[in-house]
Amino acid sequence: MDEIKIITLGLLIPFLGTTAGAACVFFLKNTISATTESALSGFASGIMMSASVFSLLLPAINQSDGSPFLASLGFLAGIAFLLLMDRTVPHLHSASEHTEGPHAKLKRTTMLTLAVTLHNIPEGMAVGVVFAGMTAGGVVSAAEAFALSLGIALQNFPEGAIVSLPLKSTGGSKSKAFLYGTLSGVVEPIFGALAVVLAGAFTAAMPWLLSFAAGAMVYVIVEELLPESAGGKGGDAPVIAFALGFVLMMLLDTLLG
Numbered sequence: 001m002d003e004i005k006i007i008t009l010g011l012l013i014p015f016l017g018t019t020a021g022a023a024c025v026f027f028l029k030n031t032i033s034a035t036t037e038s039a040l041s042g043f044a045s046g047i048m049m050s051a052s053v054f055s056l057l058l059p060a061i062n063q064s065d066g067s068p069f070l071a072s073l074g075f076l077a078g079i080a081f082l083l084l085m086d087r088t089v090p091h092l093h094s095a096s097e098h099t100e101g102p103h104a105k106l107k108r109t110t111m112l113t114l115a116v117t118l119h120n121i122p123e124g125m126a127v128g129v130v131f132a133g134m135t136a137g138g139v140v141s142a143a144e145a146f147a148l149s150l151g152i153a154l155q156n157f158p159e160g161a162i163v164s165l166p167l168k169s170t171g172g173s174k175s176k177a178f179l180y181g182t183l184s185g186v187v188e189p190i191f192g193a194l195a196v197v198l199a200g201a202f203t204a205a206m207p208w209l210l211s212f213a214a215g216a217m218v219y220v221i222v223e224e225l226l227p228e229s230a231g232g233k234g235g236d237a238p239v240i241a242f243a244l245g246f247v248l249m250m251l252l253d254t255l256l257g
Contacts (some may be wrong), residue, residue: 003135006142010149011132011192014123015185017153022162022181025167025174032165035237040158040240041229045221046245047155048123052221054253055148056126056214059133059140063207064176071211078122078215085118086223116163116184119224122216124188129197129209136203147252155245156185 032040060071090104090111099111105113130148133140164181199209229238 007131007135007196010145011124011127011189011196013149014127014152014156014188014192016161017156018120018185019116019182021157021162022164022178022184024161025164025177025181028065028165030163030225032162035235037091037163038160038229039237039241040162041225042154042241043245044159045225045229045249046242047151047249048217048225048245049242050091050246050249051126051148051151051253053142054250055130055140056210056217057149059130059144060207060210060214061116063210068085070207074208074211075215078212078217079209079217081120081212082122082216082219082223085121086219087135089114089118107177112166113163113180113184115224116159117187119159119220120185120188121191122158122220123156123215125195126213127188127219128192129199129213132196132199133206133210136199143256144253147249147256151249151252152188154248156188158160160185185197 057071057075060074061068064070087101090099090101100115104111121247126146127145127149130140130145134142134145160181163184167177167180195209195213199206202209229242
């Protein structure tokens with residue numbers, strides 16, 4: 001029972017980060033500036049890239065007796081999975097006016113929420129896999145698992161705000177904007193729980209699952225976050241924020257682990 005409680009807490013921490021960010025609609029009057037949004041996207045990219053390397057890929061290689069081949073296959077499979085999701089789910093990125101995926105008559109707010117939801121799927125999977133690794137003979141330590149969970153929560157905070165604040169600025173109510181921002185993060189504990197179940201049932205596949213989650217996260221970074229940070233008017237701010245996010249996640253993983 002204690003193990004179940006620990007895993008549940010670990011899966012909920014990133015979701016709480018999104019919820020806290022969405023709650024900014026009740027305290028901030030204006031939308032986030034283009035410079036700030038670019039910097040926040042850079043910060044999120046840094047955390048996710050660092051987590052993909054130190055929390056996922058390196059443990060995957062270590063679990064394969066130092067061989068990178070299985071981790072490489074899992075990484076490419078994660079990229080392919082998100083590519084498929086990107087093509088089959090209608091969505092709209094905040095920095096773009098053109099929808100992606102199949103044509104659908106959905107509201108802009110719904111399309112924006114779906115984009116962030118897609119973004120959150122690999123994060124939930126990553127947290128679920130590392131907590132499954134914690135229970136599978138100590139493949140991942142509890143400290144490393146919570147370090148990743150906390151790192152994802154930190155980068156989810158600005159994401160929750162990025163979703164909810166524009167919805168309020170377009171005339172929506174604060175409560176509705178908060179609801180949409182919160183719902184965008186619901187998929188994280190759901191997919192995290194699914195990853196825990198899968199990893200628990202197929203312990204031998206742990207290296208593949210770790211690298212699969214890494215590939216899915218890197219897809220989000222390259223396809224969404226980096227273009228958003230580079231396309232804004234942040235100047236050098238996104239680069240600095242990326243570096244800070246990368247180092248912060250690296251320190252969390254290595255020091256706590």
